[in-house]
Amino acid sequence: MTGAGRAQRRANRQTTAAAIVLRRRDFRESSRIVTCLTREYGKVSGLAKGAYRPDSPMLGRIDFLNELEATFSPDRGGLRILTRAKLTRERRALRRSRRYLAAGHVAWLVDVASQEGRPEPELFDLLTGGLNLLERCPIQTIPQVVLGLELRHLAALGALPDLEHCAECGAEFRAGCFRQGDTMGLACRQHAGLPRNPVPARALNLLQQLNRSAGRDWPKLDPKGAIAQTAPLPARWLAAALEQRAPYRSLIFPSRGRSTSASAARTNP
Numbered sequence: 146m147t148g149a150g151r152a153q154r155r156a157n158r159q160t161t162a163a164a165i166v167l168r169r170r171d172f173r174e175s176s177r178i179v180t181c182l183t184r185e186y187g188k189v190s191g192l193a194k195g196a197y198r199p200d201s202p203m204l205g206r207i208d209f210l211n212e213l214e215a216t217f218s219p220d221r222g223g224l225r226i227l228t229r230a231k232l233t234r235e236r237r238a239l240r241r242s243r244r245y246l247a248a249g250h251v252a253w254l255v256d257v258a259s260q261e262g263r264p265e266p267e268l269f270d271l272l273t274g275g276l277n278l279l280e281r282c283p284i285q286t287i288p289q290v291v292l293g294l295e296l297r298h299l300a301a302l303g304a305l306p307d308l309e310h311c312a313e314c315g316a317e318f319r320a321g322c323f324r325q326g327d328t329m330g331l332a333c334r335q336h337a338g339l340p341r342n343p344v345p346a347r348a349l350n351l352l353q354q355l356n357r358s359a360g361r362d363w364p365k366l367d368p369k370g371a372i373a374q375t376a377p378l379p380a381r382w383l384a385a386a387l388e389q390r391a392p393y394r395s396l397i398f399p400s401r402g403r404s405t406s407a408s409a410a411r412t413n414p
């Protein structure tokens with residue numbers, strides 16, 4: 146078959162896939178445009194016609210973070226139609242406010258980093274795994290779980306600095322670790338550049354532990370009060386990698402007793 150023939154066949158096919166609802170927006174009076182993340186097809190958006198009507202089979206299914214078996218009309222270049230949505234998982238535990246904020250933040254990270262029609266199974270798995278953790282972890286461990294997910298997200302984007310070795314000489318961080326402002330990397334004392342921006346030892350230790358551990362073990366770690374010191378580092382790396390500030394982040398991490406606005410400025414450089 147010719148390339149054009151294959152493209153034609155693809156354009157005539159419906160797409161059915163496991164999908165997580167990332168976003169919805171209103172379309173005319175009674176419809177919604179739903180954006181989902183799928184493992185096989187990346188982000189897919191479709192029009193859910195009449196989803197607001199009381200007799201719509203979509204009602205209560207296309208809510209944020211619900212998991213669906215979703216069928217979209219063939220891709221002909223314009224907006225696709227979400228023709229069918231079977232609810233496969235409703236994450237009720239995430240409706241509680243602190244879990245909801247954290248889940249919203251992780252969904253935002255994945256949304257910003259993914260593109261329509263470009264499969265990124267790693268991001269899909271990160272989101273489903275992250276939501277599983279955020280549903281079950283003890284509520285006081287949410288900040289460390291979010292930090293762990295941010296490190297995995299940065300690694301998936303290829304934007305996680307080496308947390309064990311100096312970016313310049315490869316030496317292990319024994320006599321201190323410093324931020325390199327221009328490269329976003331971490332350096333030893335000798336290669337830190339002036340003025341030096343030290344990374345607190347407890348913060349580096351927590352980042353290393355999170356990075357080395359499996360996600361299921363993150364809630365068991367003891368951050369020893371280092372969350373507030375640690376949180377600004379992934380914030381910088383994420384802002385550089387995504388070229389955007391995460392809107393919910395400052396609500397998840399504690400502020401070390403300063404005013405709310407100072408905390409927001411610090412955790413979202």
Ligand SMILES: [Zn+2]
Pocket residue numbers: 311312313314315316332333334335336
């Ligand atoms: Zn060095």
